[in-house]
Amino acid sequence: MTVTRFWLIRHAMVDETARARLYGTMDVALCEAALLEQAPTYRALARCLPHPAAWRVSPLSRTHRTAEAIFAAGYPRLEPVVDPALIEQNLGDWQGLAHAALPARLTLPAHAFWPLGGQERPPGGEAIADVIERAGAALERLAGVHAGQDVIAITHGGTIRAAVAHALGIGPDNALHLAIGNLSLTRLERHADAWRVVCVNAQPEQ
Secondary structure, eight states: OOOEEEEEEEOOOBOHHHHTBOOTTSOOOBOHHHHHHTHHHHHHHHHHSOSSOEEEEOSSHHHHHHHHHHHHTTSOOOOOEEOGGGOOOOOGGGTTOBGGGSGGGOSSOOBTTBSSOTTOOOTTSOOHHHHHHHHHHHHHHHHHHTTTSEEEEEEOHHHHHHHHHHHHTOOHHHHTTOOOOTTOEEEEEEOSSOEEEEEEEEOOOO
């Protein structure tokens, strides 16, 4: 049986000033202090990730820098392919807003674990439902291109939730109940006729 194995890693923590706002697809900086403090996590990822593998990153620099940190920690260095379909949820006109400014703009109830409900589509942006469609199509495409191989993707919390939702066939509001921490590992497998979820939000053993 041909099985394509996906290793999805959420990028490192972004800078504190960026976290104060809705940043979505904005290209924000990583937290330099966290990069140093989490050196053991990068070493653990470098040890546990498969080699060889096809590497993908989103267009945003925070995924590129996270990949670089894993290479610096011991994973054999290569040049990841940039895949625009793996980018974070686009929050449209709401990107850059302070969190406190968002509730007055919502047209649907907020989610308990996300500033927006799963069907809320910001002006000029995406709903989580849209991200599930986009990320799901990307996974199916990559599973075809890299059938039977390992695919490592450094991507975003919203994108990983969407990928798991696609694999499980669950809706956007259910997807938002998934916790996806920075530098966590989520593993999916594409079998011939079905997806399998191996783990979600796992912390690599140090």
